Every structure is written in C-alpha cells, then in structure tokens.
Amino acid sequence: MSNDVSLHGHSEVAASHNAHHEEHGVHHHKEAFITKYVFSQDHKMICKQFIITGMIWAILGGLMSVLFRLQLGYPDTSFPILEDIFGKWAQGGKIKPEFYYALVTMHGTVLVFFVLTGGLSGTFANFLIPLQVGARDMASPFLNMLSYWFFFMASVVILSSLFVQTGPASGGWTVYPPLSALGDASQGSKAGIDLWITGMALFVVSSLLGGLNYITTILNMRTKGMSMTRLPLTIWAILFTAILGVLSFPVLLSGLILLLFDRHAGTSFYLSDIFISSTQKALPNEGGSAILFQHLFWFLGHPEVYIIILPAMGLVSEVLSVNSRKPVFGYMAMVGSLFAITILAFLVWAHHMFITGLNPFLGSVFVLLTLLIAVPSAIKVFNWLTTLWKGNIRFTPAMLFAIGFVSLFISGGLTGIFLGNSTLDIALHDTYFVVAHFHIVMGVSAFFGMFAGVYHWFPKMYGRYLNNTMGYIHFWVTLIGAYLIFWPMHYEGLAGMPRRYMDYSGWVSFRQFGDLNRFISTVAMVVFAVQLMFVFNFFYSIFKGRRVTNQNPWGAATMEWTTPIRPGHGNWPGEIPEVHRWAYDYAKDGREFIPQTEPVSGNESKH
Amino acid sequence: MANFFIILLLLLGFLITFQIAKASEYVAVLKGEKKAFEQQNKVNGFLMIMFLVFGLIGVYWCNELLKGKILGVAASQHGQAIDKMLYITLAITGVVFFLTQIILFWFAYKYQYSEKRKAFYFPHDNRLEVVWTVIPAIALTVLVGFGLIYWFRITGDAPADALQVEVTGKQFGWIFRYPGNDGVFGKKYFKNIDDGANNSLGLIWEDPATHDDIVVNQEMYVVVNRPVKLIINSRDVIHDVGLPHFRMKMDAVPGTPTTLWFTPLYTTEEMKKMNNNPEFEYEISCDQMCGSGHYTMKGIVNVVSPEEFILWKAKQQSNYSQVFPAQGAPAAKDSTKPASVSTSQTKDEVAKASLNH
Numbered sequence: 001m002s003n004d005v006s007l008h009g010h011s012e013v014a015a016s017h018n019a020h021h022e023e024h025g026v027h028h029h030k031e032a033f034i035t036k037y038v039f040s041q042d043h044k045m046i047c048k049q050f051i052i053t054g055m056i057w058a059i060l061g062g063l064m065s066v067l068f069r070l071q072l073g074y075p076d077t078s079f080p081i082l083e084d085i086f087g088k089w090a091q092g093g094k095i096k097p098e099f100y101y102a103l104v105t106m107h108g109t110v111l112v113f114f115v116l117t118g119g120l121s122g123t124f125a126n127f128l129i130p131l132q133v134g135a136r137d138m139a140s141p142f143l144n145m146l147s148y149w150f151f152f153m154a155s156v157v158i159l160s161s162l163f164v165q166t167g168p169a170s171g172g173w174t175v176y177p178p179l180s181a182l183g184d185a186s187q188g189s190k191a192g193i194d195l196w197i198t199g200m201a202l203f204v205v206s207s208l209l210g211g212l213n214y215i216t217t218i219l220n221m222r223t224k225g226m227s228m229t230r231l232p233l234t235i236w237a238i239l240f241t242a243i244l245g246v247l248s249f250p251v252l253l254s255g256l257i258l259l260l261f262d263r264h265a266g267t268s269f270y271l272s273d274i275f276i277s278s279t280q281k282a283l284p285n286e287g288g289s290a291i292l293f294q295h296l297f298w299f300l301g302h303p304e305v306y307i308i309i310l311p312a313m314g315l316v317s318e319v320l321s322v323n324s325r326k327p328v329f330g331y332m333a334m335v336g337s338l339f340a341i342t343i344l345a346f347l348v349w350a351h352h353m354f355i356t357g358l359n360p361f362l363g364s365v366f367v368l369l370t371l372l373i374a375v376p377s378a379i380k381v382f383n384w385l386t387t388l389w390k391g392n393i394r395f396t397p398a399m400l401f402a403i404g405f406v407s408l409f410i411s412g413g414l415t416g417i418f419l420g421n422s423t424l425d426i427a428l429h430d431t432y433f434v435v436a437h438f439h440i441v442m443g444v445s446a447f448f449g450m451f452a453g454v455y456h457w458f459p460k461m462y463g464r465y466l467n468n469t470m471g472y473i474h475f476w477v478t479l480i481g482a483y484l485i486f487w488p489m490h491y492e493g494l495a496g497m498p499r500r501y502m503d504y505s506g507w508v509s510f511r512q513f514g515d516l517n518r519f520i521s522t523v524a525m526v527v528f529a530v531q532l533m534f535v536f537n538f539f540y541s542i543f544k545g546r547r548v549t550n551q552n553p554w555g556a557a558t559m560e561w562t563t564p565i566r567p568g569h570g571n572w573p574g575e576i577p578e579v580h581r582w583a584y585d586y587a588k589d590g591r592e593f594i595p596q597t598e599p600v601s602g603n604e605s606k607h
Numbered sequence: 608m609a610n611f612f613i614i615l616l617l618l619l620g621f622l623i624t625f626q627i628a629k630a631s632e633y634v635a636v637l638k639g640e641k642k643a644f645e646q647q648n649k650v651n652g653f654l655m656i657m658f659l660v661f662g663l664i665g666v667y668w669c670n671e672l673l674k675g676k677i678l679g680v681a682a683s684q685h686g687q688a689i690d691k692m693l694y695i696t697l698a699i700t701g702v703v704f705f706l707t708q709i710i711l712f713w714f715a716y717k718y719q720y721s722e723k724r725k726a727f728y729f730p731h732d733n734r735l736e737v738v739w740t741v742i743p744a745i746a747l748t749v750l751v752g753f754g755l756i757y758w759f760r761i762t763g764d765a766p767a768d769a770l771q772v773e774v775t776g777k778q779f780g781w782i783f784r785y786p787g788n789d790g791v792f793g794k795k796y797f798k799n800i801d802d803g804a805n806n807s808l809g810l811i812w813e814d815p816a817t818h819d820d821i822v823v824n825q826e827m828y829v830v831v832n833r834p835v836k837l838i839i840n841s842r843d844v845i846h847d848v849g850l851p852h853f854r855m856k857m858d859a860v861p862g863t864p865t866t867l868w869f870t871p872l873y874t875t876e877e878m879k880k881m882n883n884n885p886e887f888e889y890e891i892s893c894d895q896m897c898g899s900g901h902y903t904m905k906g907i908v909n910v911v912s913p914e915e916f917i918l919w920k921a922k923q924q925s926n927y928s929q930v931f932p933a934q935g936a937p938a939a940k941d942s943t944k945p946a947s948v949s950t951s952q953t954k955d956e957v958a959k960a961s962l963n964h
Contacts, residue, residue: 081610097899172896178861179844179898185778186844186898272862275800275809275842277778282798282809290845290860324718325726333736355847356858357865360762364755371747378743379736381707386735388714390727394644395651395719403655403715410707414700417747421754423761424696427689427854430847430894468635468647469628476654483662491673494693496851498894501902508886509851512676529617533624546632587726 031569039149041141042569046148047127048461051454053148053155054119055535061110062528064103068502071095073521075503075514089167098187100502101170105188106162108173109196113203114158116308116446118151121207121245124311124453125214125238127461131560132232134223134579136570139216143209150206154199161195169196172500174301177270177293181262182283184276194263197256204249211242211249218242223559225579229335230596232558232583233328236335237314240342241307248303248346255296262288269293291356298349305442306345309409310338312449313380316402319452320384322556323399324391325592327584330383337376344373354422355429363422370420377413381406392587396554397471398456404479405448411483412441415490430500433493436486444482451475454538459553463566464545470537474530481527485520492516557593558583645720652719659712663705678851679882682889682910683869686854688757695753699746765868769834772827775808776839776846776859779900781891782807783827784820787925792838793817800842805930808842812927822926826907829871830916836868849894850908852878858895871910878910 040046070079071094078093089099126144130137138144161168170188171179175196183190218231218239261267262285270293271285321328328334350358350366384406393399415437418424428434451474458466497510504510504517552561559579563571577597585594589605635643681687718724773784773792786792793816799809807824810817829835839848841859848867849856857867879887891906911919 097902101896101899101901171898176845176896179896182844273797273842274844274861275777275797277802277843280802282800286862289863291863327728327730329729330731330736332731355856357860357863360759363762364758367754367758368751371751374747375740375743379740382735382739385707385710385714386729388711388718390729391714391718392721392724392726393648393652393715393719395648395655395715400651403711406711407708410704410711414704417700417750418693418696421692421696421750423689423692423754423757426761426856427686427693427851429856430849467628467632469631470624472647472651473624473628476658479658483665487666488669488673491669491677494677496678496849496854496892498849498892500896503902506903506905507890507892508884508888509678509890509892516673533621536621536625537628584730587728589728590725 039145041137041145043126043130043137043141043144044461044567044569046144047123049148050119050122050126050151053152054115054123055538057110057114057119057155059532059535061107061115062531064107064110066525066528067095068100068103068107069521069524071100071502073518075505095502097502098167098170101172101186101500102162102167102188102192104500105170105172105175106158106168109158109169111443112173112304112308113200114151114155116442116450117207117245117304118154118203120308120446120450121238121241121311122148122151122210123450124234124315124457125210125242127457128232128234128560129214129217129238130221131460131563131567131571132235132558132583133218133221134226134559134576135217135221136572136576138213139221140213144213147206147210147213150202150209154202154206157195157199157202161192161199164191164195166190166192168192174294174297175259176297177259177262177290178274181259181270182274182276184279184281194260197260200256201253204253207245207249211246214238214242215246223576223579226559226596229332230579230582232314233317233331233334233338234311234314236338237310237317240338241310244303244307244310244342244345248300248307251296252300255293255300258296259293291353291358294353294356295349298352299346301352302349303345305438306341308442308446309449310341312405312446312453313338315449315453315456316405317384317387318558319398319402319456320387320406321584321586322456322554323394323396323402324388325394325555325586326387326391327586327588328383329386329389330379331582331584333379334383337379340376341373344369344376348373348420351420351422351425354425360422367420367422371417373420374413374417377409381410381413396455397466397468397475398452398454400472400475401448401452401455404475405445405452407479408440408445408448408482411487412437412439412445416441427496428493430498431493431495432489432497432499435499436489436493439489440482440486444478444486448478451478451534456554457560458538458541458545459548460560460563462542462545463548464541465548465553466541466545467537470533474534474537477530478527481523481530484523485527488516488520552595555593557585557595559596562595562597645722648720652716655712655719656716659709659716662708662712680873681852681854682873682878683850683853683855683871685757685761685869686852687872688760689854692753692757696750699750703746765836765866766834769836769868770830771836771838772829773838773840774827774848774859775842776848776893776897776904777807777842778844778898779893779904780825781827781848781904781906782822782824782842783906784808784822784926785920785923786816787819787821789816789819791816793820797842805926808926810926812930818927819925820927821920821923823923825905826909828909828911828916828919830913831871831874831877831910833913834868834870836866839865839867844897845895846893846897846904847895848906849892850889851892852889853908856894871908874910874912875908 080093082090083093089096166187168188169175169192171186179186180189180193218235258269262270268285268288270290271288274283317328317334348366348370351370354363419428419437455466455471492513548565551565562577579596580599581596583596588594681690771786775782794811794814795809796811797809799811808822839857839859841861846859847856848859853869855867855869857865875889879885889908889910891908893901893904
C-alpha cells in the first residue's frame with residue numbers, strides 16, 4: 001500500500017520539520033527494530049508504548065481490586081488457591097491484613113498514577129498533539145522518548161516493590177506519615193515505601209518531561225492557520241492537563257523527599273510526639289507536623305484528579321461532536337470552563353482535610369472555592385447535552401462510551417457537592433460515600449473517556465478497527481456494572497461505614513451490609529472479566545482486525561484524518577496541510593462535515 | 608477442582624462471545640456496511656432508553672431496599688443539623704440528577720441516526736450559557752450558605768459546662784482520660800509513656816493534677832443532653848475518632864491536639880429500644896488508615912443518665928492510685944496548691960489546640 005510509506009530517520013525529521021517538506025516521502029530507509037519499536041522517537045510509537053504499559057497496569061490494578069473485593073464479599077470463606085499463589089500473604093486461603101492493605105494501596109497508586117495519568121495522558125497527548133495541531137512530531141522527540149522510559153523505570157520499581165519480603169507500601173495511596181514514615185508501625189513502611197517513593201520520583205520526572213513537551217508542542221508547533229481558537233478541544237484539555245502536572249507534581253516530589261529524610265536522616269518534618277506500641281519505644285522526634293505532608297500531598301493530589309479527568313473530557317467532547325454530526329456546543333465556553341477548572345484545581349486542596357483539625361475559617365474558604373468548581377463542570381455537562389440535541393447520532397462504541405462518560409460524570413459530580421460542603425464532610429469523610437464518589441467521577445468516568453478515545457482513534461493508531469460487537473458488550477456490561485457496584489456504596493457511606501476496613505463483621509453498625517458487599521464483589525468480578533475481553537479485542541484487532549480502507553472513517557473534520565491510513569514517522573508525506581477553520585464544522589450549510597484544511601469559500605455562512 | 612471448572616466455563620463463554628463477535632463482522636460485510644450499521648444503531652438507541660427506564664426503576668428499588676439501613680435518627684444536635692443539610696442537598700442535586708440523566712438518554716434515543724434527519728448546526732448561544740452558569744451558581748450559593756452556618760456552629764467553641772474527655776488513639780485501640788474532681792487534666796509527656804508501668808498516656812506524676820485523672824480503655828461514658836468536648840490526641844500514627852451515630856468525626860494527629868464537641872440526645876438504652884436492636888452500641892470507628900489492625904480499632908461511647916454517670920465515675924480508680932496503691936491518698940486534696948500551674952498548662956494546651964485548628 002502506498003500509504004505504508006515510512007518516512008525517515010527521526011533525527012532528520014526533527015531538524016527538517018520547518019524547512020524542507022518536499023523531501024518527505026521521497027527516500028525511505030528501513031529502521032532497525034530497536035529504534036522503531038523500543039527506543040522510538042516517533043510520537044505514535046511512544047503512544048502505543050504508553051497505552052500497552054498502561055493496559056498491563058490496568059489489568060494488575062484491576063486484579064488487585066478483585067482480590068480485595070473477594071475478601072470484602074466473603075470475609076469468612078477461605079480460598080486455598082490464594083495460598084497456592086500468594087503463599088504467606090494468604091495463609092490458609094485467607095488474605096492477611098497486611099496483604100489486604102498492600103492491595104488497596106497499590107490498587108490506588110497504580111490506577112491513579114500509572115493508568116489514568118501515565119496511561120491516559122501519555123497515550124492521547126502523544127498521539128493527538130502532533131496529529132491534531134499539524135506537526136511532524138513533538139517539539140523534542142528525544143525527551144518524549146525519555147518520558148516513556150522514565151515511566152517504564154517507575155513501573156519496574158513499583159512492580160518490584162510487590163516482591164519485597166515485607167511487602168509493598170500499605171498505608172493507602174496517600175501515604176500519610178507518620179504511618180508511612182515508621183517501619184515499626186507498619187510492615188509496608190519498611191522497604192516497600194522506599195521503593196514507592198523512588199518509583200513516584202521517576203514517575204514525576206516522566207510526567208514533567210512529557211508535560212513540558214506537550215506544552216511546547218501545542219504552543220509552538222501548530223501548523224499554518226491553526227490558531228489557538230481553532231484547536232480541537234482534545235488539545236485544549238491536554239494543554240491544561242500538562243500545565244497542571246508541571247506545576248503540581250514537583251510539590252509532591254518535595255513532600256516525598258522530606259518524607260525520605262524523616263525516614264532515613266532523622267529529621268522531624270512530619271513527626272512529633274510518637275510512641276510506638278510494637279516496640280514500646282518513644283521516638284526522639286518533636287515539633288514536626290503530620291498535617292504538613294497532607295498539604296503538600298493534596299497540593300498535587302487535588303490537581304491530580306483533574307489531570308485525570310480533563311483529557312477524558314477533551315476526548316469525550318471530540319467524540320460526541322463527531323458522532324452527533326454536529327459542532328460541539330459552546331466551544332469558547334468549553335475552553336473557558338477548562339481554564340476555570342485548571343485555576344480552581346490549585347485552590348481547593350484542603351477540602352480533603354476538613355477534619356484534620358484545620359482552622360474552621362480556612363475550611364470555609366475552601367468550601368466556597370470547592371463548590372465553585374461545580375459551575376464550570378455544570379457548563380460542560382449542559383454543553384454536552386446540547387451537543388446531542390438535534391444531532392444525528394451514530395452509536396459507535398466510542399460514542400457509547402462518551403455518552404456513558406457524561407452520565408457517570410453527572411452522577412459522580414453531584415456527590416462532590418455533598419463532600420465539598422464541610423458540614424456534610426464531617427459525616428461522610430472517609431466513608432464509602434467517598435469511595436463511591438471518586439470511583440464514579442474520576443475512576444470509571446476517566447476510564448470511559450479513555451475507552452471512547454481508544455475505540456475512536458484505534459483505526460488511526462493501527463490501521464484496523466476494533467471488533468464492534470465486543471465493543472458493544474464491553475460498553476453495556478461496564479456501564480451497568482459500574483452503577484451496580486458504586487450506586488449502593490453511597491448508602492453504605494450514608495450509614496457511616498468507613499473505608500479501608502477488611503472485615504466489618506465485628507461492627508454492629510456495619511455488618512448489616514454483608515449481603516450487599518457480596519453482591520458488589522460479584523458484579524466487580526464480572527466487570528473485570530469484561531475488561532479482559534476488551535484487552536483481548538485490542539490485541540487481536542491489532543493483528544486481525546478489519547482493515548481500514550477509508551482515510552477518514554468517522555467523517556471527522558480534524559487534521560489527523562488527513563494523514564495516510566498508516567502514517568509514517570513525520571505524519572504527512574508531503575507538506576503539512578494548512579488550516580482554514582475551526583475543528584467543528586459539522587452539518588454546516590447542508591454539508592456532512594468540512595475538514596479543517598478546506599479553505600473558507602465566499603458564500604459560506606458565518607457562525 | 609471447582610476453580611478449574613469456573614476457569615473452563617469462563618474460557619468457554621469467552622470463546623462463544625468471540626465467535627459471535629467475529630461472525631457478526633462477516634454478516635455485516637454480507638449485508639452491506641450501511642445496513643448493518645443502521646441495525647446496530649437501532650439496537651443501541653433502544654438500549655439507551657431501556658437503560659434509562661430500568662435505571663430509574665433500579666434507583667427507586669435500591670432506595671427502598673437500603674434506606675432503612677442508614678443508621679436511623681441522628682443522636683446528637685449537630686447530627687440533626689447535618690442530616691437536615693444532607694436532605695436539602697439531596698433534594699437540590701436529586702432534581703439535577705433526574706433532569707440531566709433523563710435528558711441525556713432521551714436525546715440519545717430521540718436523535719439517533721436516521722437517513723431522513725439532518726443534524727442541526729448549532730455552535731453556540733450565549734443566552735443559554737448564561738442561564739446554565741447563573742442557575743448552578745445560585746443553587747450553590749444557597750448550599751454554601753447553609754453549609755457554613757452549620758459549619759461554624761459545629762466547629763465553634765464548646766459550651767462552658769461541657770464534659771471534657773481526652774481521647775487518645777493508638778495502634779489499635781482508644782484511651783480515654785477524665786480530669787477527675789479538680790476538673791483539670793494533669794501534664795503529660797510522650798516520653799513518659801510506659802505501658803508496662805500502667806502509664807499509657809505518659810502522665811507526669813510530679814504534677815499533682817494528674818493524681819486524680821481517670822484513665823480507661825476502649826469504653827467512655829458521657830451524659831445524655833450534656834455537651835461533651837473531646838480533646839483528641841494520638842500516641843503514634845494518625846487515627847480518627849469516627850462517631851457515625853452522632854455524625855461527628857475528627858482526626859487524631861500525633862503532636863497536634865484537636866477537639867470536637869457535641870450533645871448526645873439519647874442514651875444507649877433509648878437507642879436500643881428506638882432501633883429495636885438489643886445489640887446496639889454507639890461505636891467509635893477509626894476512620895483514618897492506621898495500619899494492619901485499622902479495621903479492629905473500635906471504641907464504645909456509653910451515653911447514660913446523669914445519675915448513672917456519677918455512679919460510674921465514683922467507681923473508677925485514678926490512674927495514679929492504680930500505679931501507687933500504697934500512697935492511696937485521694938489526689939484531689941494534694942492538688943489544690945499547685946493547681947494554678949496545671950491550669951495554665953491546660954490553657955496552653957487548649958490554646959495550642961485551637962491554634963492548630
């Protein structure tokens with residue numbers, strides 16, 4: 001096929017992207033396996049590396065949740081097979097508390113950072129930025145490659161922590177000291193947490209290298225005519241995500257370095273007045289503040305949830321518009337609300353700390369700022385709804401996931417109004433209400449955004465389609481399953497049932513939910529199995545999926561669909577096309593869609 | 608063996624699904640892509656409306672099933688305020704929830720692909736944007752207003768006549784201290800902690816104010832209808848005093864005392880009757896991850912009548928007299944002279960606590 005043209009060696013592309021496009025596509029040479037698939041500097045290959053690493057992590061993280069759901073659903077049953085696999089961690093076929101807490105902690109860490117940050121941003125920022133802004137590659141393909149390999153190293157370190165004798169970090173993904181600082185207080189706070197900190201440090205490096213690259217590319221390497229207001233919303237979302245990451249991840253790193261000092265250098269940043277029961281010894285530390293860590297952690301931690309959800313919002317906006325065959329409603333309002341969310345994301349972190357003894361006045365300021373975020377979020381939701389209104393909707397699997405995203409984002413977003421109000425947070429903090437809230441609003445919805453993106457851009461990534469039928473099954477089971485799992489959890493939370501308990505049978509107030517927990521666990525396992533089907537669909541379709549024969553299979557207006565079906569390194573064989581209009585000219589003047597690259601004709605109506 | 612069969616069954620299900628999926632792709636090719644697409648689209652459009660209908664029924668059914676389990680009446684004045692706030696929020700968000708979900712799935716169904724329809728070019732409308740900026744802003748202002756009134760009431764100073772109890776979390780249990788007859792908590796220092804010598808809080812015996820301090824484990828007693836102020840500490844890692852029936856909660860942070868206060872409205876006995884549950888207890892759950900025994904870290908609040916409280920307190924021996932039984936002298940007498948010292952100490956502590964708040 002003529003569009004299998006592989007362009008050039010990478011270094012040339014980077015150097016020549018402004019000057020001489022004419023050469024592109026003229027001389028090909030074969031790339032070595034190692035530079036093409038392993039140390040690739042092609043953003044499309046790096047995207048694939050991110051998504052596949054992310055998927056491996058998602059399976060592992062999901063498997064962890066299946067294991068601890070097994071414990072929660074069947075606290076009295078023993079499963080000998082668990083002992084066969086996990087040895088001392090599941091002696092007698094029952095999960096040990098240390099193992100349970102390690103599972104919970106690693107599930108959170110893996111999914112928040114390695115799947116929904118690395119896997120989601122890494123995949124779609126890398127794939128879509130050059131293709132949608134009209135660039136041959138990232139501003140620095142080399143840094144981009146490093147970004148993946150730092151992510152890979154971080155993954156290796158975190159993965160290795162699962163195999164140390166005292167187990168991985170087990171104090172919750174928020175690793176609050178003093179628990180995380182004191183090996184004598186918790187098994188997981190021995191070698192496990194050191195590896196956790198190391199892994200996270202590498203992850204922060206990866207995220208900074210990636211983020212700076214994304215920002216630079218979007219600001220500097222847009223093709224001719226691609227003004228900022230003509231960018232697709234995906235790119236706006238990724239831009240704001242990258243800015244959030246660049247400004248907040250370093251704060252997490254500094255917090256973790258102080259934690260490392262407290263652990264090994266005898267400092268007292270976070271430690272004070274501690275007597276360890278297991279050793280019957282008082283520690284020398286005085287004057288530290290455990291709350292300081294929470295401030296530093298949540299200064300990243302809160303923006304982090306927007307780092308997760310913004311790219312999903314961008315992907316969903318694009319998919320909804322393309323498949324409604326209608327422009328996204330209120331483009332400028334969408335950009336404005338993304339901007340507002342980005343600013344507010346930095347000003348609300350202490351709403352995670354209402355009950356730490358925070359000054360009530362300070363708390364009230366954070367209530368106000370937190371609930372303010374509901375306004376831009378509401379704007380986005382209503383704009384998505386209006387995008388559907390009077391459309392001509394095609395239910396591709398991507399579109400289904402985009403609609404599912406909106407549904408879940410509404411459900412999860414509304415419970416945020418409960419938790420952001422400090423008065424209600426007193427009752428609901430650290431209960432299952434919180435678990436339900438954040439799993440729906442940033443866990444499952446971000447996954448839905450990611451799935452929408454994968455189903456939509458898979459043909460561009462691999463030149464083949466994913467199987468539709470499996471896509472439909474995947475969507476419906478996941479949507480129904482997600483609601484069945486997380487909806488009843490709100491009731492457990494309203495009853496005050498605390499998070500992170502491995503067994504409720506000793507509690508008069510909470511053991512009434514035994515049946516419900518069993519039900520939730522069963523659904524969780526079914527949903528997990530269906531995700532495995534998606535993974536199978538993904539890998540099967542890479543090799544055996546139906547071939548894409550149409551350069552623009554979805555009839556989309558954005559630039560990535562003007563490249564060949566299987567674009568080589570450099571994306572466009574000839575010159576990069578010029579852009580003449582915004583990204584959402586669908587249904588205009590009676591036409592299905594008008595590509596961004598088509599010049600505006602004289603008799604076109606204005607919008 | 609059972610495991611093996613389950614795995615086999617799963618694989619089989621998987622294989623069948625895969626074959627159907629594969630076959631449907633061939634059928635699509637045979638039928639013509641357009642026709643296959645239209646059929647699939649109809650099915651999914653239908654499922655959208657089905658999901659909405661069954662989803663709404665499910666929401667109702669789930670509520671019927673579970674509403675009886677959410678702990679019944681709030682057992683404190685603050686708790687009643689919080690419940691009221693909860694229902695106001697539920698009403699407002701509930702309207703938005705039903706409205707938007709119905710619109711979402713209805714639009715998806717109604718505007719599904721049809722050859723006859725042309726999508727409507729409708730890129731923006733500033734009036735609509737203003738409408739759905741202003742309305743949520745007003746609704747949220749109402750919620751913030753209500754919330755903050757209650758918030759400042761709940762986090763404000765405890766009434767002067769409040770019963771004071773010091774709560775200390777440790778891995779994995781609760782220690783409670785009552786100030787004794789002098790009404791003053793004696794000084795303590797964490798390096799004095801010695802579980803072996805029955806000094807689990809590190810009380811400084813040189814301070815006479817410690818001599819009548821009563822220290823008990825796991826169970827605390829408070830008086831019905833009398834405000835109680837908890838001064839919360841931790842001995843090791845961060846814990847959290849969770850009081851689900853009173854709807855209250857506060858972290859226990861090592862090195863930084865925190866406080867919370869509430870007025871219990873029903874005695875434990877009354878709650879047993881009201882809930883029709885002879886096993887009922889006001890449980891204290893640790894709500895902050897604190898290590899492998901987190902889920903076992905339970906305490907009990909016994910809410911009793913004033914008479915029962917006096918009886919209970921009279922029976923308690925002070926920590927000091929347990930440690931030094933020979934000296935036996937009632938501590939209250941000794942503590943009159945240096946009381947000023949310890950009072951100022953307590954004041955310092957309270958000042959520190961409120962500063963850190």
